[in-house]
Amino acid sequence: MTSPEPPFGFAFDNSYARDLQGFYVEWQGARHPDPQVIRINEALARELGLDPAALATSDGAKVLTGAVAPAGAQPLAMAYAGHQFGGFSPQLGDGRALLLGEVLDQSGARRDIHLKGSGRTPFSRGGDGKAALGPVLREYLMGEAMQALHIPTTRALAACTTGEQILRDSGPEQGAVLARVAASHLRVGTFQFFAARGENDKLLQLMQYTIARHHPDLRDLPVPEAALALLRRTVALQSRLVAQWMAVGFIHGVMNTDNMALSGETIDYGPCAFMDAYDPATVFSSIDRQGRYAYGNQPGIARWNLARFAETLLPFLDPDDDTAIRIATEAIDGFSDIYEADWLAQMRPKLGLTTAEDGDFALAYAFLKALEGQGADYTNSFRALGDVVLGDAAALRAQVTDPEALRDWQEEWQARLARDPLTPKARAAAMNAVNPLYIPRNHLVEGALAAAKAGDMAPFDLLLSVLSAPFAAVAGQEPFAQPAPDSFANFRTFCGT
Numbered sequence: 001m002t003s004p005e006p007p008f009g010f011a012f013d014n015s016y017a018r019d020l021q022g023f024y025v026e027w028q029g030a031r032h033p034d035p036q037v038i039r040i041n042e043a044l045a046r047e048l049g050l051d052p053a054a055l056a057t058s059d060g061a062k063v064l065t066g067a068v069a070p071a072g073a074q075p076l077a078m079a080y081a082g083h084q085f086g087g088f089s090p091q092l093g094d095g096r097a098l099l100l101g102e103v104l105d106q107s108g109a110r111r112d113i114h115l116k117g118s119g120r121t122p123f124s125r126g127g128d129g130k131a132a133l134g135p136v137l138r139e140y141l142m143g144e145a146m147q148a149l150h151i152p153t154t155r156a157l158a159a160c161t162t163g164e165q166i167l168r169d170s171g172p173e174q175g176a177v178l179a180r181v182a183a184s185h186l187r188v189g190t191f192q193f194f195a196a197r198g199e200n201d202k203l204l205q206l207m208q209y210t211i212a213r214h215h216p217d218l219r220d221l222p223v224p225e226a227a228l229a230l231l232r233r234t235v236a237l238q239s240r241l242v243a244q245w246m247a248v249g250f251i252h253g254v255m256n257t258d259n260m261a262l263s264g265e266t267i268d269y270g271p272c273a274f275m276d277a278y279d280p281a282t283v284f285s286s287i288d289r290q291g292r293y294a295y296g297n298q299p300g301i302a303r304w305n306l307a308r309f310a311e312t313l314l315p316f317l318d319p320d321d322d323t324a325i326r327i328a329t330e331a332i333d334g335f336s337d338i339y340e341a342d343w344l345a346q347m348r349p350k351l352g353l354t355t356a357e358d359g360d361f362a363l364a365y366a367f368l369k370a371l372e373g374q375g376a377d378y379t380n381s382f383r384a385l386g387d388v389v390l391g392d393a394a395a396l397r398a399q400v401t402d403p404e405a406l407r408d409w410q411e412e413w414q415a416r417l418a419r420d421p422l423t424p425k426a427r428a429a430a431m432n433a434v435n436p437l438y439i440p441r442n443h444l445v446e447g448a449l450a451a452a453k454a455g456d457m458a459p460f461d462l463l464l465s466v467l468s469a470p471f472a473a474v475a476g477q478e479p480f481a482q483p484a485p486d487s488f489a490n491f492r493t494f495c496g497t
Helices: 015-019 042-047 058-064 133-148 188-195 200-214 223-248 295-317 321-333 335-350 360-371 378-389 404-417 424-432 442-453 458-467
Strands: 024-026 036-040 076-078 082-084 087-089 097-104 110-116 155-168 171-182
Touching: 015 024, 015 076, 015 097, 015 200, 036 058, 042 155, 058 155, 082 188, 133 155, 133 171, 133 442, 133 458, 188 200, 188 295, 200 223, 200 295, 223 295, 223 321, 223 335, 295 321, 295 335, 321 335, 335 360, 335 424, 360 404, 378 404, 378 424, 442 458
Parallel strands: none
Antiparallel strands: 024 076, 036 155, 076 097, 082 087, 097 110, 110 171, 155 171
């Protein structure tokens, strides 16, 4: 007689499995020698209606690593394609991941529960389907940091070890699985998978499912109008997301079309990092040798990816090919103006501006140009502006090698502030509420991960705690706001497969 399943709290309603048959392969995760839950996101678990104590047990570890499917789950590997560094792969898919199922959270929102590193699937393409502890904890940390910065993101529900060693280029690594949560895992690449096969019936089905899930107000529109509305909504979501990335100096590192989520969330934290010294050409990813996904290229890459999405919708925009292309082109061409407005909406409060003037874009851009080539820490330079408002310019001038480079800009900025109706104290407080003091700095992340792999989770937990409140200065946390040491000048990140 088998023992009853612990009361994890899962209340599955698996619309993807139910409504999109033929878009995935039903699959079961691998069994692992000794699965252990090493971290559980208790607040997120409760938000999902789950019992974190039950999930932290040995039975919970089996569920969270994919070995056992809880009642109501329908584990599956999703099919998708994608442009990777500009080259098209017609079949990618979940090669080391499973969609465990969907739950409705406490607010009624539908959320995917997805396991990353759960073993081989039919989409593995020769890979082992597993993940290492370092990359799993990195994604956990990055997702929670982005959440605290108010940037749409997938989030970690749990990190588990598997009790096995997996082989990577650097040698044996501890095996691990990340359980993550997202509004969905629909991607541009999901549409590309069926477009590449000319399966327009499935493309239409996918489009209608995407609209029902993320834009239900568009469900009753005729197909051409719905397709255009979905394209425009996706352009708007991605524009705002990338503008938010740029505002905090985040570099995704691998903006392939299979990593662009139609929910507008940040997904797949592989070789991502936050920029230290401001430089638009900054690249951290070890595989991005040409700088395709450099910090300054991210808006242009987003537009390029959106154009690939528009191509998949051409059959539904208009029966005439030329007309469909014209409609799609107009929607994609609108990205630049939308992005400029979104970027400026991020920059105005960072500069302490509460009103709008025509010269604000040029003013914000001029500040970045003044920082460029000066070795100025991006995060600390913006944070120092709050001190300038209160009459202390020392911290800002300390950011640059040549303080004169900022003199003209500072005079123009302060003249602009004089036309903006806030007291210095109120303005500085408002600026500090949007200019973070603590970000996942590369040296801190690497130190925490190295300690975790050696069995000490304390540095990881401390960093996670600091990053959960990135805007308020806390006594004793000064080292977490310091730039990387010189030894990290040529730091590189890796995909973590």
